[in-house]
Amino acid sequence: MNLETMSWIAAILAIPVMLLTWWFKPKEFVNFCKNWWGLFLMMLVVATLMTAWIHGWFNWLTHPATLPVWVLILLVFLGMLFVFAIWLVGNSLNQKYLIATKPNWPPTPAHEPARPPPPAKPDWHNFIHDEIFGVLWRWSYYGNTINDSALAAFCPSPGCLNRLESGFSPQNPNLHTSYLALPDTMTCNRCRFIKHFDCDHETLKRRVVDEIERLINTGQFVQRLK
Secondary structure, eight states: OOHHHHHHHHHHHHHHHHHHHHHHOHHHHHHHHHHHHHHHHHHHHHHHHHHHHHTTTTGGGGSOOOOOHHHHHHHHHHHHHHHHHHHHHHHHHHHHHHHHHSOOOSOOOTTOOOOOOOOOOOOGGGOOEEEETTEEEEEEEETTEEEEEEEEEEOOSTTTOOBOEEEOOTTOTTGGGOSSSOOOEEEOTTTOOEEEOSSOHHHHHHHHHHHHHHHHHHTTHHHHHO
């Protein structure tokens, strides 16, 4: 038994096995063919070429031939053009496949209006005055730090804005709750505005600075600027 006979026997035996596989497991069979069709095609081409060679169909290739040099050059040039054309076609098909399989979800509207850029957040260094604890305070910054030595209190009454004076007042209702320090009272000598606090002046200034920092850190200073 020669090689050709063995190959034909193997091919004949493979046909019923293939049919049985397709009958009992059609989905797996189809998936297998989709994944390995290139290998099957290559094996078929190789088997066909071997059969043709064994039967002597390519003996004409061994016959000597005399060709002019310009014919050889033309054949080489045509071969290069053929390879280049195949490369162009393959590259074009590959690009179309990538475009067809490129994810595009959600789809982009054809005439989507341009979105305006978000407004720039105001610089917190411009936040230098605000009404805190019922009093209008003004301050400045030393770099990125609140300059507490420049912190000053002003009358919040409309049209007044007079600087307030800090001191002791016997009318302060918080006198009986403070034992270590006298609670502060701020008064306006112009419009007689008065504001009582439950802590001394230095503690009050520290609380005001803490409140300013809180407004900056939480971004609430933006609304205060408006």
